């Protein structure tokens with residue numbers, strides 16, 4: 038004779054298995070979301086730093102361009118001895134980024150070669166590791182034309 042409506046051990050096991058399955062699904066979809074979102078840009082730690090980006094030829098065409106980044110402090114003094122990296126991405130998915138490390142050209146100028154692989158809209162994220170240990174990050178949008 039059954040006195041209590043306690044679930045059978047099998048039912049309990051089924052329920053905890055279901056809970057586990059749901060938990061796994063929730064966690065994996067959260068991870069997928071993170072991965073699917075746009076490349077997280079490193080945080081800008083130096084909003085007081087003035088950064089400019091120039092490219093030649095201007096406007097750039099598919100192929101090689103010379104990019105020059107300038108860095109100046111809040112007083113307009115050039116920032117030298119920074120480490121400047123560039124990452125170019127198109128505004129549509131499925132493209133390989135264009136990466137370059139700029140050479141210190143002196144006077145707060147940093148030069149890099151960027152090889153545009155396709156005509157269209159690009160954005161370049163410039164990350165400058167400053168001598169004071171901070172990181173300046175800026176985004177520059179540009180359109181690359183067909184040669």
Ligand SMILES: [Cu+2]
Pocket residue numbers: 127129132155157
């Ligand atoms: Cu493209």
